[in-house]
Amino acid sequence: MRPSVDEVQDRLQWAAAYIDDEHWAQRQQRDLGFQHVRLTHLRVSHGFGVTLEVSGGHASLNDTALVSLVRQALAYRRTNGAIVELSDQIRLSVKIGEPVWARINGETSCTPEAIDLDGLAELERNGVSFASVLVPTQQVAS
Numbered sequence: 001m002r003p004s005v006d007e008v009q010d011r012l013q014w015a016a017a018y019i020d021d022e023h024w025a026q027r028q029q030r031d032l033g034f035q036h037v038r039l040t041h042l043r044v045s046h047g048f049g050v051t052l053e054v055s056g057g058h059a060s061l062n063d064t065a066l067v068s069l070v071r072q073a074l075a076y077r078r079t080n081g082a083i084v085e086l087s088d089q090i091r092l093s094v095k096i097g098e099p100v101w102a103r104i105n106g107e108t109s110c111t112p113e114a115i116d117l118d119g120l121a122e123l124e125r126n127g128v129s130f131a132s133v134l135v136p137t138q139q140v141a142s
Helices: 005-017 021-032 064-077 117-125 137-141
Strands: 036-040 050-055 081-087 090-095 101-104 107-110
Touching (some): 021 064, 036 064, 050 064, 064 081, 064 090, 064 117, 107 137
Parallel strands (some): 050 081
Antiparallel strands (some): 036 050, 081 090, 090 101, 101 107
């Protein structure tokens, strides 16, 4: 059975826009100024469809480019959750519809409210870092 014109056209459009994980990560490094970005195979939880290792230079929760990286990773992998490893001591968990969580030197922080895609895009547009919206979990419970 021969594919329809629409099926061929869809496949050609997919092929023209296709990018693999390594090239995607290299583009993020270049565009966002990170020294190292890597999509990993680390499986922390079933609810997180992408994991990232990010390092070098200004890679921290204070870096506004990290918000852009996470948003773009979610879109690239078409998933609702990302785990970001900034170092052995810093891990960020972003899952759409839930608060953003961070573990920093064994201490946990989170956003007071859940974040959605629009909220993540708004942080990005306004140049707001994750560090600016995270509070220690003791303050959230109060």
